[in-house]
Amino acid sequence: MNCQNIREKFTGYLTGEISKKEKERIQTHVRQCKDCREELESLTEIWTKLGVLKEKQPSPQLRTRFYSMLEDYKQSETKKAKKEKIHLLSWLKNLWPRRPAFQFALSLGILVLGLVIGNLWTVIPRQNAITTALVDEVRGMRQALAVSLIDQESASERLQGINMSYSMADPDEELLDKLLSTLKSDPSVSVRLAAVDALYLFHNHPKVKQGLIDSLSQQSSPMIQAALIDLMVSIRERRAVDALKSLLDSEDVNPEIKDRAEQGIQRLSF
Amino acid sequence: MESLSDSDIMEKVRDGQVEKLAILFERHHVKVFNFFLRLTGSHSLSEDLVQNVFIRILKYRSTYQARGKFVVWMFRIARNVHVDHIRKNNEAFHLDDQYEEPESGEESPVQALEQKQDITLLQKALSQLPLKKREALILSRFQDMKYREIAELLGCKEGTIKANIHRAVKQLGEIYFELQGGVSS
Numbered sequence: 001m002n003c004q005n006i007r008e009k010f011t012g013y014l015t016g017e018i019s020k021k022e023k024e025r026i027q028t029h030v031r032q033c034k035d036c037r038e039e040l041e042s043l044t045e046i047w048t049k050l051g052v053l054k055e056k057q058p059s060p061q062l063r064t065r066f067y068s069m070l071e072d073y074k075q076s077e078t079k080k081a082k083k084e085k086i087h088l089l090s091w092l093k094n095l096w097p098r099r100p101a102f103q104f105a106l107s108l109g110i111l112v113l114g115l116v117i118g119n120l121w122t123v124i125p126r127q128n129a130i131t132t133a134l135v136d137e138v139r140g141m142r143q144a145l146a147v148s149l150i151d152q153e154s155a156s157e158r159l160q161g162i163n164m165s166y167s168m169a170d171p172d173e174e175l176l177d178k179l180l181s182t183l184k185s186d187p188s189v190s191v192r193l194a195a196v197d198a199l200y201l202f203h204n205h206p207k208v209k210q211g212l213i214d215s216l217s218q219q220s221s222p223m224i225q226a227a228l229i230d231l232m233v234s235i236r237e238r239r240a241v242d243a244l245k246s247l248l249d250s251e252d253v254n255p256e257i258k259d260r261a262e263q264g265i266q267r268l269s270f
Numbered sequence: 271m272e273s274l275s276d277s278d279i280m281e282k283v284r285d286g287q288v289e290k291l292a293i294l295f296e297r298h299h300v301k302v303f304n305f306f307l308r309l310t311g312s313h314s315l316s317e318d319l320v321q322n323v324f325i326r327i328l329k330y331r332s333t334y335q336a337r338g339k340f341v342v343w344m345f346r347i348a349r350n351v352h353v354d355h356i357r358k359n360n361e362a363f364h365l366d367d368q369y370e371e372p373e374s375g376e377e378s379p380v381q382a383l384e385q386k387q388d389i390t391l392l393q394k395a396l397s398q399l400p401l402k403k404r405e406a407l408i409l410s411r412f413q414d415m416k417y418r419e420i421a422e423l424l425g426c427k428e429g430t431i432k433a434n435i436h437r438a439v440k441q442l443g444e445i446y447f448e449l450q451g452g453v454s455s
Contacts, residue, residue, distance in 0.1 A: 007436070008432070008433075008436075010436055011410075011432045011433075011435045011436045011439075012432070014435075014439065015410055015411075015417075015435070017416060017417060039440075042440075042443050043436075043439050043440060043443065045443070046439055046442055046443040046446060047411065047439055049388065049392060049446075050392065050411050050412075050442075052385060052388050052389050052392060053307075053308055053389060053392060053393065053396075053412070055300065055304050055412075056303075056304060056307060056313075057300065058299065058300065058303040058313075058316070058317050058320065059313075059317065061317070062299065062303070062317045062320060062321065063295075063299075065317075065321050066292075066295050066299070066320075066321060066324055067292070069321065069324070069325060070288065070289065070291060070292060070295075070324075070328075073288060073328050074288055074289065077288065
């Protein structure tokens with residue numbers, strides 16, 4: 001390794017930012033090279049000599065000065081913050097007009113604004129009430145429409161009326177009566193069958209339950225009888241057992257229906 | 271609180287807890303003071319400059335970024351404070367207010383006198399070094415800074431710093447022996 005490369009490492013040799021291997025390489029080289037040895041020796045000498053410039057302590061005044069400076073700075077910062085607050089207040093104050101006439105106008109404006117907001121506030125619940133009323137009205141109209149359809153001569157229109165009643169959550173007495181009377185006396189079997197399905201949806205109504213039990217002994221069509229027996233079983237109506245027994249005793253009832261009624265009696269007796 | 275790093279504390283100072291600067295002052299003001307003392311040789315001037323450094327830290331606290339080492343940032347401010355002082359006073363070094371000798375304890379009067387002369391001579395020699403070399407030498411010899419940190423602080427490459435320190439030591443030696451009267455020891 002030549003002298004140039006070695007001398008480049010001298011600073012690292014002094015500061016200690018050098019690997020052990022490099023340090024050994026420098027030491028080996030300077031043992032043989034006089035020029036480099038003298039250079040390194042003079043550098044080390046002055047580097048070591050600098051050690052006499054020992055770390056000294058500043059006077060106590062430095063600390064005192066620092067803390068009073070810090071205190072001043074903190075105070076000026078809080079003053080600045082306060083000033084900003086005052087600034088905001090004075091900005092609001094500037095908004096207030098000087099002339100009494102304008103003051104009056106501004107007050108009146110604020111009053112009107114308040115009234116408008118207050119009015120808007122009360123309109124919202126009122127609108128809610130109107131909506132509820134409208135919903136009720138539509139429901140009533142639909143029920144009336146269903147009832148009037150069931151009264152029609154055409155079987156398809158009567159079916160339409162019964163279909164409408166399927167989607168009603170809370171049918172009124174009139175519609176229920178209409179459905180029961182349809183079940184009892186409609187000439188069309190399919191209309192009566194649709195009425196059974198509709199009444200099944202409202203079977204929790206006491207009047208409907210009783211009407212269904214009663215109609216069991218009044219029906220003559222095997223299809224309706226079968227539908228009613230299934231309905232009684234599925235809603236587990238025990239009071240229907242007597243009506244089912246009377247079906248068994250009756251002579252003009254289809255044997256298949258009798259079988260079904262017997263099964264129904266057994267299932268309801270458990 | 272003591273376990274917090276300089277950088278953590280400086281971030282708090284930056285974000286409004288200015289009273290926390292006291293912790294950084296207690297940790298570093300002696301170091302900064304000695305940096306100025308070796309750079310200028312003047313005790314009272316060094317104290318003024320330390321005060322200016324901490325005033326500037328407050329003034330520029332919002333610009334502090336935690337990416338680098340706090341000490342590097344602080345010494346960069348210290349360096350600027352010193353450069354600004356030189357510009358203002360239009361003088362390269364101060365011989366009016368000499369380096370004060372350390373209070374010697376158990377040394378003999380002869381040893382004490384020799385050391386006092388050494389210190390005066392060395393300080394004088396240092397003050398004759400070009401500023402850039404002087405800064406690099408002092409930071410490396412007394413502030414335990416790595417080349418990388420000095421390079422970051424002075425804004426140049428590591429290789430340049432290494433070469434500068436080498437030349438600074440060499441030149442300082444030459445000035446020192448010249449001041450001694452050309453007599454090699």
